[in-house]
Amino acid sequence: MFTKRFLLLVVLVAILSVIAACGGAAPTPQTITVVETVVVEKEVIKEVAGEKVVETVVVEKEVEKIVEKEVAPADPNAGKVTLDTVTSSEPPSLDPALGTDSTSIFFMRQLFMGLTGFDDKANVIPSLATKWEVSEDGLTWTFDMRDDVQWVHRDPNTGEFAAVGPVTAMDVVYGVKRTLNPKTASDYAYALYMIKGAEAFNTADVAAEGFADLETNLGVTAPTTYTVQFTLEKPAAYFPSIAGMWITFPQPQATIEQYGNNWTEAGLIVTNGPYTLKEWQHGASIWLEKSPLWINAKDVQIELIGGPIIQEESTAMSMYENNEIDVMSSPPGSPVPSTDIDRVKADATLSKELFIAPQLCTYYYSFINSKPPFDNKMVRKAFSMAIDRQSLIDNVTKGGQLPAHSLTPPGNFGNMADDKTIGDYLVQPKYADQMAAAQKVLADAGYPEGEGIDIVLMHNTSEGHAQIAQAIQSMWQEAFPKAIIKIENQEWAVYLKTILPDADDAEKPNVARNGWCADYPDANNWVNDVFNSKSDSNYAKFFNDKFDKIVEDAAFEADPTKRLELYKQAETTLINEEDGIAPIYYYTYVRLYKPWITKKVVSPVSGDPISEWRIDMDMKNAAKGTK
Amino acid sequence: MFAYILRRIIWSIPVVLLLTFTVFALMRAIPGGPFDLNEKGIPAAVRENAMRRYHLDWSLGLQFSSYVLGDDVTTMMCSGLSFFPGCDLVLSSSTKGVSLGLIRGDLGISFKTRRTVNDLIAESFPVSFQLGIMAIAIALALGIPAGTVAALRQNSWVDYTSSFFAILGLSIPGIVLGPLLIWIFPLTLGIFPVAGWGSSPPFFLGIFPRSIGPEFWSYMILPAFTLGTSVSAVIARLTRASLLQVIREDYIRTARSKGLSEQVVVVRHALKNSLIPVITVLGPLVAGVVTGTLVVEQIFGVPGMGKHFIASIGNRDYTVITSVTLIYAVLLVIANLSVDIMYGWLDPRIRYS
DSSP states (O other): OHHHHHHHHHHHHHHHHHHTTOOOOOOEEEEEEEEEEEEEEEEEEEEETTEEEEEEEEEEEEEEEEEEEEEOOOOTTTTSOEEEOOBSSOOSOOOTTTOOSHHHHHHHHHHOOOSEEEOTTOOEEESSEEEEEEOTTSOEEEEEEOSOOEEEEEOTTTOOEEEEEEOOHHHHHHHHHHHHOTTTOOTTGGGGTTBTTHHHHHTSOTTSTTHHHHHHTSSEEEEETTEEEEEBSSOOTTHHHHTTSGGGSOOOHHHHHHHGGGGGSTTTOEEOSSEEEEEEETTTEEEEEEOTTSTTGGGOOOOEEEEEBOOOHHHHHHHHHTTSOSEESSSSBOOOOGGGHHHHHHSHHHHHHEEEEEEEEEEEEEEOTTSTTTTSHHHHHHHHHTOOHHHHIIIIIOSOOEEOSSSSOTTSBTOOTTOTTSSGGGSOSOHHHHHHHHHHHHHHTTOGGGTTOEEEEEEESOHHHHHHHHHHHHHHHHHSTTOEEEEEEEOHHHHHHHHOTTSOGGGSOSEEEEEEEOSSSBTIIIIIHHHSTTOTTOTTOOOOHHHHHHHHHHHHOOOHHHHHHHHHHHHIIIIIITOOEEEEEEEEEEEEEOTTEEOOOOOSSSSOOGGGOEEOHHHHHHHHHHO | OHHHHHHHHHHHHHHHHHHHHHHHHHHHHSSSOTTOOOSSOOOHHHHHHHHHHTTTTSOHHHHHHHHHHOHHHHHHHHHHSTTSTTHHHHHHOSOOOSOOOGGGTOOOBOTTTOSBHHHHHHHHHHHHHHHHHHHHHHHHHHHHHHHHHHHHTTTSHHHHHHHHHHHHHHHSOHHHHHHHHHIIIIIIIOOSOSSOOSOOSSOBTTTBOSOOOHHHHHHHHHHHHHHHHHHHHHHHHHHHHHHHHHTTSHHHHHHHHTTOOHHHIIIIIIIHHHHHHHHHHHHHHHHHHHTOOHHHHHHTTOOOSHHHHHHHHHTTOHHHHHHHHHHHHHHHHHHHHHHHHHHHHHOTTOOOO
């Protein structure tokens, strides 16, 4: 008896915990009258050419029926054009000053519009600004803004939208100042350091004297209500791209000052983009709703975007196959699990839904240029050449990536991915020849067959990076049989600390895994922001005065043709002459789209414009119904 | 009894505090801080600004004091004892009021999301709790009968079948069982959703779902079953082993010879005594399960607390990892205390004074 009581108690506690004073919103059966069209078949005898023929005639009849049916509480989303998706991680922030990751950026690009935007070729196009010009010295940029964009607030109780004021130049000025303010502590503020006074302001001690002056003297002003003017420290021909980055988005001062850190919560946030934040249950789900007050709202078909936050890629994949979500990309949706790629390619349905497109990222290995044996550029060249990039892609990464022979991937202004004079020796059609050449280079450098080479290849702990490292290790081992090549891995934050450019060389590996994704689609974000000797991300410690001069000149140069020429020189120096790094592959997006999604404008810049997508809801509902 | 409970609670306070401090100190000892996580290097001055903002430039003891007692108390202490090493940084800090301190129920601010840890926990703990309680209920409902039947029919096919499933439950981890259940139920049979959760904040009494319609259960069943089976396997094996031992005791023979019915002998005399080891493991198990299980929550997209235990370490989100460990520790203390109280109930010879 005792166990029974005991069991009962435990079960009761469990059930009570759930039942306890429930709102009782469970659907209740209700009787409703339904008018149904009933199809009745009747046999009619007809006389055709003297013969009696029995024909079946279909007669439709309307019948009133009383049925008991479960009526669920009215679903407010029913009938709306909805993009069902998942979010692969809780966005750390939807605040344009603070976002850093692709999930946050995706949502910010739906919620806000910046001065400039990007088309599907990553070209800069007008957005909030209709036109812009630069002064002759290249230091003053003036953006003329459109005057018909409103800040929009969605009332969480009524679901109604209200315009709360025009988006003006002051909002942009406020946004830039807030991003740069050290009190905001934005991780991305450094991308605005070309603005006059920005670096001094962003790195200042907030308690120091004269702090307020630094903010006032910042090179961003609003000469008129709809004109923004930026004064730069040094010329930056790529500035229109910067003006399209989320960190320069206008920010609603009144709302931010009223709600502080919480201003991006649903119900508080005001936005100026095609969508507003309908609901954000932290860690659980996010929903965006179309803003009817947006300037081009009439062209926006998709009314709702959202779904649960699902970290597990294979779970998201199951949801996709179960027609619960419409898209697997990242973001929106989850990345296609790499273990499923082979199956997707072989599957008759899924392979048609597969979509592979270039992404503005490059995977590369940094040789630590200051540490032997990679202080010798011939050794660097030999090791870079000994990587069979195509085989790595076909057998390990499998995502249709492109073998990289330069730093800047296709899609950025100033990329040399199609120019085979850069790094041609890294992507020879026959790997055997390439390996033979690599062996010769290393022998000439004084390490025949790799004799005397003892190096460590390090990556941050991850299954994917480990597989790539093992593949490359075996390629190196095959090419240089006498070399000793070890693989080590460290947890992410420890790893970054280890390979930091000013960290101790003795603690560093000889080769470090790195990757870079564009913040803005311009080669300056690659050659200058990463491999300038002053860069904080120059993990290879590639310090080259000639290179520094080229990339700084390129940033200064206003003429696009001359800039292209300079970027070619920069890549030639970085790859052909010095082999500072081993570029491995240019990333691709591997995505799945259900066939009812059309007109997918896929932007290589993070954050696809969902406002330009279309969904065939009839097709979607039909597919869901069959499941 | 009451005095005993009170004494146990008072004694647990230093234990919990020591544990909190250990996590607090160990996390800070790992290389790499919360602002070193971006491959895109940030200028040193910006990093230092961010560190100052969250008092990470203070000495460890003073940081802990700020976490436990609050910024204002720490500042007060420091203005009284300004010679104390590190106090100059406290007094010159321009961001006071980052933390009200544990004693006032403030768990601090998460560096990663910049939201309060209280908010993070208030939205995720109830979900883990709801799932955990249900999993434990399933585990008990499956485990104790299975173990009992196996012990009473030792070495029969019933025993072998029960042991087989117990071993199966133990050896199939959630990471296998979860996807398998997803494949069977939502994908093949088209019942139950693949992932998600059926209740959301605000929770009733801060922890219970507001409504428990079919939707709530449809999300609950698969993860609760996945979590419950592995726990039930532990319980079944323990119950069987313990009952086998008890059933051979002299007093059981005495009970039988008195002419008591077999049911009374088994249930009241044998099973009750054999449950002591089960209760012993159940305490920590419950504390662990209701604070969230990363694997099951991740597979079924349950927005519970399990993720904070793991993600916050990678993110060096010091306040979050310290706070979730603290909650786990407190629950563990409560669970162990409940176990001790239950001993007295199960075995009248055990008395506390």
